[in-house]
Amino acid sequence: MTDTPVSPSRSDTAQAVKAGLRRRYAAERRFKAYGIAAIGVALLMLGILFGTIIANGWSAFRQTYVQIDVLVDAAEIDPDGNRDPKILSRGDYEKLIKLSLREIFPDVKKRKEKRELYDLVSSGAAFDLRDDVMADPSLVGQTVSLWVPASDDIDMFMKGYISAEVAEDERRVSDKQIARIESLREQGRISTGFNLRFFTGGDSREPELAGIAGAALGTLWTMLVVLALAFPLGVMSAVYLEEFAPKNRWTDIIEVNINNLAAVPSIVFGLLGLAVFLNFFGMPRSAPLVGGLVLALMTLPTIIIAGRAALKAVPPSIREGALGLGASRMQMVVGNVLPLAMPGMLTGAIIGMARALGETAPLLMIGMVAFIVDLPKNPLDAATVLPVQIFLWADSPERAFVERTSAATIVLLVFLILMNLGAVLLRKKFERRW
Amino acid sequence: MLLLVLTIVLLALTAAGFRIGRGRALALVGGRPKDLSALPRYYGWYVALWGFLPTIAVVALWLALQPTMIETLVIGGLPDELRSLPDSQTGLIYNDIRNAIAVGRLPDDPRLADAAAHYASLIGRAPLVLSALSVAILLAGAGIGLRLVTPQLRARSRVEKIVRGLLLVSSTIAVITTIGIVLSLLFEALRFFQLVPITEFLFGPKWSPQTAIRSDQVGSSGAFGAGPVFAGTMLISVIAMAVAAPVGLLSAIYMAEYAAPRVRAVLKPLLEILAGIPTVVYGFFAALTVAPLVRETGGLLGLDVASESALAAGAVMGVMIIPFVSSLSDDAIAAVPNSLREGSYGLGATQSETIRSVILPAALPGIVGGLLLGVSRAIGETMIVVMAAGLAANLTANPFEAVTTVTVQIVTLLTGDQEFDSAKTLAAFALGLMLFLVTLTLNIVALYVVRRYREEYD
Numbered sequence: 001m002t003d004t005p006v007s008p009s010r011s012d013t014a015q016a017v018k019a020g021l022r023r024r025y026a027a028e029r030r031f032k033a034y035g036i037a038a039i040g041v042a043l044l045m046l047g048i049l050f051g052t053i054i055a056n057g058w059s060a061f062r063q064t065y066v067q068i069d070v071l072v073d074a075a076e077i078d079p080d081g082n083r084d085p086k087i088l089s090r091g092d093y094e095k096l097i098k099l100s101l102r103e104i105f106p107d108v109k110k111r112k113e114k115r116e117l118y119d120l121v122s123s124g125a126a127f128d129l130r131d132d133v134m135a136d137p138s139l140v141g142q143t144v145s146l147w148v149p150a151s152d153d154i155d156m157f158m159k160g161y162i163s164a165e166v167a168e169d170e171r172r173v174s175d176k177q178i179a180r181i182e183s184l185r186e187q188g189r190i191s192t193g194f195n196l197r198f199f200t201g202g203d204s205r206e207p208e209l210a211g212i213a214g215a216a217l218g219t220l221w222t223m224l225v226v227l228a229l230a231f232p233l234g235v236m237s238a239v240y241l242e243e244f245a246p247k248n249r250w251t252d253i254i255e256v257n258i259n260n261l262a263a264v265p266s267i268v269f270g271l272l273g274l275a276v277f278l279n280f281f282g283m284p285r286s287a288p289l290v291g292g293l294v295l296a297l298m299t300l301p302t303i304i305i306a307g308r309a310a311l312k313a314v315p316p317s318i319r320e321g322a323l324g325l326g327a328s329r330m331q332m333v334v335g336n337v338l339p340l341a342m343p344g345m346l347t348g349a350i351i352g353m354a355r356a357l358g359e360t361a362p363l364l365m366i367g368m369v370a371f372i373v374d375l376p377k378n379p380l381d382a383a384t385v386l387p388v389q390i391f392l393w394a395d396s397p398e399r400a401f402v403e404r405t406s407a408a409t410i411v412l413l414v415f416l417i418l419m420n421l422g423a424v425l426l427r428k429k430f431e432r433r434w
Numbered sequence: 435m436l437l438l439v440l441t442i443v444l445l446a447l448t449a450a451g452f453r454i455g456r457g458r459a460l461a462l463v464g465g466r467p468k469d470l471s472a473l474p475r476y477y478g479w480y481v482a483l484w485g486f487l488p489t490i491a492v493v494a495l496w497l498a499l500q501p502t503m504i505e506t507l508v509i510g511g512l513p514d515e516l517r518s519l520p521d522s523q524t525g526l527i528y529n530d531i532r533n534a535i536a537v538g539r540l541p542d543d544p545r546l547a548d549a550a551a552h553y554a555s556l557i558g559r560a561p562l563v564l565s566a567l568s569v570a571i572l573l574a575g576a577g578i579g580l581r582l583v584t585p586q587l588r589a590r591s592r593v594e595k596i597v598r599g600l601l602l603v604s605s606t607i608a609v610i611t612t613i614g615i616v617l618s619l620l621f622e623a624l625r626f627f628q629l630v631p632i633t634e635f636l637f638g639p640k641w642s643p644q645t646a647i648r649s650d651q652v653g654s655s656g657a658f659g660a661g662p663v664f665a666g667t668m669l670i671s672v673i674a675m676a677v678a679a680p681v682g683l684l685s686a687i688y689m690a691e692y693a694a695p696r697v698r699a700v701l702k703p704l705l706e707i708l709a710g711i712p713t714v715v716y717g718f719f720a721a722l723t724v725a726p727l728v729r730e731t732g733g734l735l736g737l738d739v740a741s742e743s744a745l746a747a748g749a750v751m752g753v754m755i756i757p758f759v760s761s762l763s764d765d766a767i768a769a770v771p772n773s774l775r776e777g778s779y780g781l782g783a784t785q786s787e788t789i790r791s792v793i794l795p796a797a798l799p800g801i802v803g804g805l806l807l808g809v810s811r812a813i814g815e816t817m818i819v820v821m822a823a824g825l826a827a828n829l830t831a832n833p834f835e836a837v838t839t840v841t842v843q844i845v846t847l848l849t850g851d852q853e854f855d856s857a858k859t860l861a862a863f864a865l866g867l868m869l870f871l872v873t874l875t876l877n878i879v880a881l882y883v884v885r886r887y888r889e890e891y892d
Contacts, residue, residue, distance in 0.1 A: 265873055267841055361820075365849075
């Protein structure tokens with residue numbers, strides 16, 4: 001009884017393969033679908049993120065204004081009649097605004113009703129009026145027709161974020177106020193226009209007065225400091241490491257160190273800034289100069305790594321040609337290699353700057369989270385930056401700040417997209433194949 | 435403002451030094467550049483550097499030391515009974531003087547009037563003294579340089595040596611930064627460990643850093659056991675990686691193996707956008723949209739979800755990390771040589787079988803490295819958790835509860851006003867040290883894995 005092992009015939013194998021084939025193809029399709037699903041999830045999140053930010057934010061670029069006719073009463077703000085700017089600046093303009101509102105609604109008598117009436121317009125109206133009068137003292141004694149911003153609750157109501165259908169005690173706009181808004185609308189005294197103040201104003205506790213100009217200026221100062229420090233230092237380090245450094249232990253240490261520094265969490269740089277710049281050197285808190293220093297240290301590794309890659313991409317023939325013509329190493333680098341590597345270095349610098357532009361955490365450590373109304377005039381003034389402004393507004397409870405936070409985010413994202421686009425175009429324009 | 439003018443003046447003087455140096459060199463040889471040992475412009479550079487470098491060094495030193503110097507001088511001029519107070523007290527007095535002068539009035543305490551006047555005069559004079567000093571040094575330096583100019587001077591090699599030195603110095607800044615980070619963290623953390631034993635900090639189960647101002651205050655025990663904080667960080671990182679690892683890896687596989695080049699050219703930059711969005715925007719998104727969504731969905735399912743749940747913060751953080759994982763995995767997959775793919779296809783394997791049993795094992799070190807870097811990102815990420823995770827240090831593994839993280843605690847401990855020596859502030863540096871050490875280790879391990887286990891196919 002010798003059992004010769006039955007070798008499966010050719011057709012058996014084919015059958016076995018065929019039997020499994022359906023299952024294997026199904027697995028293949030499933031696997032591919034997982035991949036598509038994964039990309040779909042990632043892109044969906046991206047879409048939702050942009051979608052919610054834009055949907056929440058676009059309305060902040062428009063603002064509701066109320067027209068009031070203010071009698072600039074000379075007895076009230078300029079009793080002596082000599083138009084002295086000092087006296088003018090101290091006048092009770094709020095009272096004038098209130099009187100003009102009472103003029104529109106003469107039936108308002110009770111205290112609570114009065115308060116609700118005054119709450120229709122922003123407390124910034126009085127400042128607007130003062131500025132107008134200061135700029136043109138001849139207005140005193142006349143009746144001025146002014147468009148003043150509505151208060152944030154009214155603005156939210158006009159934009160449809162506060163629904164009239166909700167029970168009265170659950171919304172921030174009372175039935176009476178809604179009636180008054182309707183009556184103002186019938187008189188043509190209410191309109192929605194471009195929200196210029198959002199782009200020209202500093203921070204404010206009142207959402208309708210809050211603007212991003214202060215934060216944007218702070219960002220500008222900070223970025224100037226970053227650019228002035230990180231770019232030259234980054235280029236110089238890259239040139240040294242790539243062109244001059246001898247291959248030894250010290251160079252290895254620098255190299256490993258730069259790679260690790262690029263991966264250190266940003267908040268650690270904030271701790272460094274707090275301990276060294278603020279506490280050791282006694283630099284001012286909240287200053288864009290210190291913020292710029294910290295961010296420059298953070299960006300430096302990125303710029304160095306990009307710079308080295310750009311230098312590496314310059315072919316040896318260029319170097320050899322220059323050396324062959326009798327140039328020294330330094331002349332070769334400065335005159336031939338660096339100009340060719342510059343576009344790549346600039347691209348790296350822009351990408352590093354874009355990262356620094358969106359950075360928040362290290363700036364919290366050095367006190368750039370203060371509430372600052374004034375626009376910073378130089379890098380030593382207390383300031384905040386756009387991302388920190390977003391962080392601060394995101395913490396505010398008013399509904400109107402949700403809108404403004406999203407709008408500030410849109411502005412920040414637009415800046416980032418422009419910078420990255422610039423980097424891409426620069427790379428496209430100067431990209432060379434050797 | 436004055437600093438800007440000073441900078442412009444110094445630069446202008448330096449430029450003048452360049453021209454004079456070059457002219458001087460040419461004049462020495464009667465206008466025949468051939469008789470010089472280097473091109474005339476190098477003589478100009480030589481003189482300019484002689485003037486500029488010492489000046490910059492002095493200005494930097496001055497600006498760094500000015501605050502401390504003025505403080506010492508002003509405190510030295512205080513009346514004796516104030517000067518003999520402990521350092522923290524004199525520091526407060528000095529701050530009073532500074533604040534008073536900053537708003538343009540005298541301090542309330544009449545004993546400080548002299549010191550305040552002294553301070554005001556010092557602050558007023560300092561910029562002028564600095565300007566005069568820097569201009570003088572620049573002129574002196576350039577003068578010395580000019581005297582050294584002779585036709586025999588090897589100006590080019592001298593200048594190149596100086597420039598090379600400058601390049602070397604700038605390349606060490608990265609090292610100095612690291613040393614600065616390590617020293618500042620270590621120094622403050624050691625002071626913290628003198629107050630709180632290190633074992634209690636590392637393993638203690640209770641974190642409540644509010645130290646009591648009054649002894650009878652409620653809830654201000656000042657417990658510094660960071661166990662719950664580390665646990666919370668880990669929980670959120672795990673959630674983040676649970677989102678980022680599958681999505682990132684699968685999309686990398688799809689883009690590297692299936693997608694047509696044109697589709698890939700669109701998809702890849704789109705995914706990279708996720709990496710470019712500022713973290714504060716993610717934080718706002720998490721707090722505004724995701725957290726309420728998670729809470730409501732949990733409510734529908736009958737779960738009790740905290741409004742600042744770990745799940746919301748972790749999931750959004752995961753989305754942020756997707757591009758890190760996917761681009762590093764993509765690189766690793768792309769590095770697998772085609773011969774392996776072709777061999778597998780030749781044996782009859784389908785594409786997904788090839789990916790699973792040939793390509794992924796070959797690319798594993800790179801993928802693991804990418805995942806480790808992703809974890810390190812998640813641990814160090816700050817804004818998302820500050821805005822969307824809680825402050826209470828709960829020791830829990832339930833993703834629906836609020837937990838806190840190391841970075842959140844650092845931010846809460848250090849924003850707001852407090853004196854620098856309290857255990858609370860120092861605790862932030864101890865947490866920072868832990869954060870630095872852990873992320874550094876992860877990065878080093880990731881690099882090591884990638885290098886050590888990379889298969890060589892050539």
